[in-house]
Structures are given as structure tokens and as C-alpha cells.
Amino acid sequence: AQSVTQLDSHVSVSEGTPVLLRCNYSSSYSPSLFWYVQHPNKGLQLLLKYTSAATLVKGINGFEAEFKKSETSFHLTKPSAHMSDAAEYFCVVCDRNSGGYQKVTFGTGTKLQVIP
Amino acid sequence: NAGVTQTPKFRVLKTGQSMTLLCAQDMNHEYMYWYRQDPGMGLRLIHYSVGEGTTAKGEVPDGYNVSRLKKQNFLLGLESAAPSQTSVYFCASSYSDRLAAKNIQYFGAGTRLSVL
Numbered sequence: 369a370q371s372v373t374q375l376d377s378h379v380s381v382s383e384g385t386p387v388l389l390r391c392n393y394s395s396s397y398s399p400s401l402f403w404y405v406q407h408p409n410k411g412l413q414l415l416l417k418y419t420s421a422a423t424l425v426k427g428i429n430g431f432e433a434e435f436k437k438s439e440t441s442f443h444l445t446k447p448s449a450h451m452s453d454a455a456e457y458f459c460v461v462c463d464r465n466s467g468g469y470q471k472v473t474f475g476t477g478t479k480l481q482v483i484p
Numbered sequence: 485n486a487g488v489t490q491t492p493k494f495r496v497l498k499t500g501q502s503m504t505l506l507c508a509q510d511m512n513h514e515y516m517y518w519y520r521q522d523p524g525m526g527l528r529l530i531h532y533s534v535g536e537g538t539t540a541k542g543e544v545p546d547g548y549n550v551s552r553l554k555k556q557n558f559l560l561g562l563e564s565a566a567p568s569q570t571s572v573y574f575c576a577s578s579y580s581d582r583l584a585a586k587n588i589q590y591f592g593a594g595t596r597l598s599v600l
Binding site: 412460477 | 517519524525526527528529574576588589590591592593594
């Protein structure tokens with residue numbers, strides 16, 4: 369069965385300090401993994417994706433994530449938080465279901481608060 | 485290029501009323517999805533479609549119906565709305581999964597639905 373676990377529902381950091389949002393997944397096959405960001409009252413925007421190429425993936429706005437198969441993790445990081453990073457972040461795993469079709473599972477989200 | 489467009493953006497219904505949410509995409513995507521987003525639960529898949537004329541149940545399909553008569557449109561219907569269907573609804577589309585790098589889902593801005 370496919371699942372995604374975002375280990376923290378809320379993360380609070382000071383502006384200018386590093387950000388770490390944790391995500392663990394389980395999948396029967398070789399999944400694609402994504403991070404999406406959702407600002408208040410907005411839709412979801414893709415931050416970055418992993419699709420079996422380089423394990424360190426760089427995304428928009430200075431975010432990056434590292435795929436670690438041995439740890440089944442895909443944690444999102446940013447060296448220095450900015451006030452505009454305050455949003456909710458979703459980790460997503462995409463795989464095939466038993467019928468061969470794309471199956472997408474969202475994590476429950478992590479709300480990032482950035483303190484001035 | 486409009487991407488994914490959802491209409492309406494807001495709606496208030498009384499219990500028992502019916503309505504249809506419309507999702508339109510102009511990217512020639514094969515796959516389309518309807519999700520609902522509730523606090524603390526992330527996004528949950530209601531129904532999805534892997535091509536024109538086909539639909540399938542997702543994680544929480546009860547109380548909803550869908551149709552994909554045209555490739556670019558994916559309709560979500562509530563035949564008899566219930567307060568438990570108060571939520572934010574997101575539509576998304578993507579290429580088929582034959583090319584893993586194309587599995588990015590593009591989201592609409594959402595529809596806020598309140599059922600009284």
C-alpha cells in the first residue's frame with residue numbers, strides 16, 4: 369500500500385534560519401515524489417519533483433529535497449527562511465495502482481510559520 | 485494559457501440541494517482529478533479520470549458523481565448536498581503516467597463550498 373507521512377503538522381522558524389519539513393513514504397514500486405506549496409486561500413503550486421534521476425532535487429524559491437531510498441524519506445529543506453515562505457506544504461507520492469494507473473497520495477500537510 | 489480553471493469559486497448550498505462544479509483544462513492532459521481539502525486531512529481524492537469517457541472512484545467517492553464527456557472538462561456533481569460535504573474542492577490535471585517526468589499535477593484555484 370502507498371502512504372505518505374508528514375511528521376510535523378506545524379513548524380515554526382525564525383526568518384533567516386534553516387527550514388526542514390519532514391516526509392516519509394511507503395510504496396510498492398519506484399515512486400515519483402513531489403512537494404507542493406499552498407499559500408492561504410490559494411491553489412497548490414509545485415515546488416519540486418523527484419522522478420528517479422538525481423536524488424538531490426532543487427526547486428523554486430531556494431527549496432530542495434533529497435530522496436533517500438534507504439530511509440524512505442524525502443525531506444524538504446531551505447537554507448534561510450523568508451517571510452514569504454509561510455504557507456502549508458504537502459508531500460505527495462505518485463505510483464501505479466494495481467490496475468496500472470497513476471495513484472497519487474497526499475500527506476496531511478505541514479504549516480510553516482516564519483517569525484520575524 | 486489559462487491552465488486549470490474551476491467554476492464557481494464560492495458556493496453556499498442548503499442541505500439536499502444539488503450542484504455541479506466544473507473543471508476545465510487547456511493543456512491537453514489525459515488525467516483529471518477531483519480532491520477535497522479539509523483541515524488536518526490534506527487532500528483526499530474523490531474521483532479521477534484517465535481519459536475522455538472514463539471515470540474511477542478515489543478515496544472518498546460517496547455522495548459525489550463525475551463525468552468526463554470532453555477531454556478538457558471534468559464535472560463533479562453533488563446530487564443531494566450534506567453538511568459533511570462542506571469543504572474546499574480542488575481539480576487537477578496531468579499527463580498520463582507513461583512518462584514519469586510528466587506526472588506533475590496542475591491545480592485549479594479551488595472552490596469553497598458551504599452546505600448549511
